[in-house]
Amino acid sequence: MTTNTATPKTAYSEINNLVYRSYLPNIISAAIDIGVFDELRYKPMSCAQITDVCGADERIMDALLEVLLALTYLEKDKSIYKLSPLADEFLTQASEFNQLGAIKQFTTHNGPLANLTEALKGNIVDFDQHAWSNESAMRGIEQGTKAGALQNVLAFVKEIPEFKRAKKMCDFAGNSGYYSYAFLNENPDLHAHVYDLEQVCKIALQIKKDEKNYNRVSYHSFDLIKGDDFGCDYDFFFSSHFLYKYDTPESLACILKRINKSMKIGALFVSNHISGGMKGDHHLTLCIVELITRSMGFPTHCLKEDMLRKALLDTGFEIISTKAPNYRLAYPELILAARKIQDV
Structure with missing residues (x-):
């Protein structure tokens, strides 16, 4: 699979x-099934109250309520949810007009939300970090970025002076290294070090062996759960859709300190992550993504800009520039560039 940076029209x-x-x-x-609509018919409630009366997991319930809010099936005043007239008439058992049977006809028994009811009840599977450690998934992820995400990142990064001078980069949890190959096409002096799980690296070595600049990419097996290292002396450190797992200010600062130690003073750090705050159809889509993510046992699929900015400033970086989410993309990401200014 060859990296192509032509942009979709x-x-x-x-x-x-x-x-x-x-x-x-x-x-x-x-x-x-869990009783959200029926319980809210009695009285408006907070997420914590709905969770309690339904016997549910609060993190997944919170994500579910946000989807229902985006659909306008619920209304929200501060932290209190109540039924919309539409949901009251058609989605509650007590209503003479309910269409619960009709809804059931459209449900499926496969896909990422087939067991959502069980996840809401607290029967959440442990997240499998190897879920995408197979050739089909890896190729699919790379192909997905070609719908505009890869080109969007490259257009931003290639104009940064620190990138133009970089000679050694870390592609953090970089899958097959598809972003690295795009960067290498723009900087002839750059060598990329792609870090990911052992099985991912083995597959990447096979599917990328005929790629242009393959000799300028080194693959390294690592596992952060085991505390593995990820190299040093980087001029450029790139992280895309991985830092979500650090969903508290403390855990994010902890990993950024480790990233800081791997970089030279003056080196470039670039983050490419969904940051929330979308509108319209994108808002609904990302609410669904968040629900899927939490029901799979992963903390979140959103890295808030303010939390990332503060964590970077607290761990020896200064913010250089940002690129706002692009609504033409499937998952509009915030791209943020920072410079390392001190060791921590």
Whole structure:
């Protein structure tokens, strides 16, 4: 699979947002099963109160309520949720107009939300960090970035002076290294070090062996859970869609301190992550993504900009520039560039 940085002329987000709506029957059905609509018919409640009366997991319930809010099936005043008139009439058992049976006809028994009701009840599987450690998944992830995400990142990074001078980069949890190959095409002096799980690296060595600049990429097996190191003396450190697992200010600062130690003074750090705050169809899509993520046992799929900024400033970095989320993309990411200014 060759890295191509031509840019699509149309917006794949229009298809992606539509496809994500196919998960809605399972989501609405799970909300019915757990009793969200029936309980809210009695009185408005907070997330914690709904969680309690439904006997649910609060983190997953919180994500579910945000999807229902985005659908306007719920209304929210500060932290209190209440039923919309639409949900009251058609999604509660006590209503003579309820259409619960019709909703059930559209649910499926496969896909990431097939067991959402059980996850809401607290029967959450342990997250499998090897879920994407296979060739099909790796190729699919790379192909997905070609719908505009890769090109969006490259257009931003290639104009940064620190990138133009960089000679050694870390592609952190970089999968097959598809971002690295795009960067190498723009900087002839750069050598990329891609760090990921052992099985991912083995597959990457095979599927990228005929790629241009393959000789300028080194693959390194590592596992952060085991405390593995990820190299040193980097001029450029890139992280895309990985830092979500550090979902508290303390854990994020901890990993950024380790990243700081791997970089030279003056080196460039670039983050590419979903940061939330979307509007319209994108808001609904990302609410669904968050629900899927939490039901799979992963903390979140959103890295808030203010938390990232503060953590970087607290760990020896200064912010250089940012690129706002691009609504043409399937998952509009905030791209943030920072410079290491001191050791920590």
